[in-house]
Amino acid sequence: MAAGCVKARVGVHVSLFSFLKPSSKRVTVMPAGVSFEVKPGQSILEAGLAAGYAMPHSCTVGTCGTCKCKLAEGKVRELTNFAYVLEAEELQSNVILTCQAALKSDAVVEIPNFELKHLTPPEDFEGEIIKCEDLTHDTRKVTIRLDRPVKFDAGQYLQVHHEEIFGARSYSFAMAPEEEGCQEVELFIRNVPGGEFTGMLFADKLAGVKVAIHGPAGNFWLRDGRGPIICVGGGSGLAPIVSLLEQAAKQPHGRPCVMFFGARSQADLYCLDRIQKIGEAWDGAFQFVPVLSDEPEDSDWQGLRGFVNTAIEPVAGQYLSADTQVYLCGPPPMIDAVTATVLELDIVEKNIHADKFLDASHGISRQD
Secondary structure (H helix, E strand, O other), rough: HHHHHHHHHHHHHHHHOOHOOOOOOEEEEEEEEEEEEEEEOOOOHHHHOOEEEEEOOOOOOOOOOOOOEEEEOOEEEEEOOOOHHHOOOHHHOEEEEEHHHEEEOOEEEEEOOOOEEOOOEEEEEEEEEEEEEEEEOEEEEEEEEEEEEOOOOOOOEEEEOOOOOOOOOEEOOOOOOOOOEEEEEEEEEEOOOOOHHHHHHOOOOOOOOOOEEEEEOOOOOOOOOOOOOOOEEEHHHHHHHHHHHHHHHHOOOOEEEEEEEEEEOOHOOOOOHOOOOOHHOOOEEEEEEEEEOOOOOOOOOOEOOOHHHHHHHHHHHHHHOOOOOEEEEOOOOHHHHHHHHHOOOOHHHHHHHEEEEOOOOOOOOOOO
16 A cells, blocks of 8 residues: 555656656748757757758858758757857847757748758668778778668768767768668768878778768759759869769760869879769760869879869850859868859859868868
8 A cells, every 4th residue: 555655656746847858849941831840959950850851051060050040930049159150140130050959949940942852861870991992192982881771862971980089070972872772882081180080091990990870961962953064072072073973974864064173283183984984974065174273383284273263164154054053062162262253153042052071170070
């Protein structure tokens, strides 16, 4: 009898204080009108990606500002201070960063560039690094075997975590997806001075090592259209460009494409055989244009020199129109310069799609 009373009291005690348990909230994205659940501890961005929505983002850690939007209704909790990235006027206008915003109540956010494309929700995988091949003096192709196939869109990325290193590193798929998924994935990884993960990789300490994988993620994919395509890759930013174009080369579309590769010197050019095969398979005009910014003057190089943004109009001028789509991937200075150039050439802003490759020098652990 006494035991029964104790159980009853415990039950009452739990129910009286159940309101202290954090509960899930819902966020609605306008004007798209989609709604999804945000669990306790999740950011709005994490929840949206987990639900398979193409949430605008890049760095995921509150640095780049790609995910900023307006909070129209509700309350959020800042995981890190928005003021590190947002201007005072933006803060006063209720602009938030979805990657650094947890919900305190149901909410409505306004994301004008939200695209209604359903992506494969990210999952956790176990992986093993089975092969490392030199592509240049500071870039390697790394092959990881997963415990099961992963499905992804060409241009997306995954996160790699090594148990001895704090934080995950994000690397783009350097390959076209297969319909049934890919159990072995290829990445292009550049050696970042001072980078923990790349330091171990280039010291040949990661062969056969087990890693945790999370993905796929990212909204860098080829959009539907009939207009010309201009792609610009720099450094290991060539990976998602190659992935995207290899996939597109399998389809009949008739769209002309100009692919620029910005590099320092001839020694930094790689993947040329795969690019040639893309051009041979391409349904329409295809032009590959490497541009070298630091090639010795007395070398035998006969191609373009300088920064890649200066080559856009002279080379691809005939393809610049309101229907032209531009895809940029590489270091932030290159992307910023090319973006400014194509905007001056009247490319529509919504047709410019970029994936900035950030590393430890930009304050986050991406690509290092």
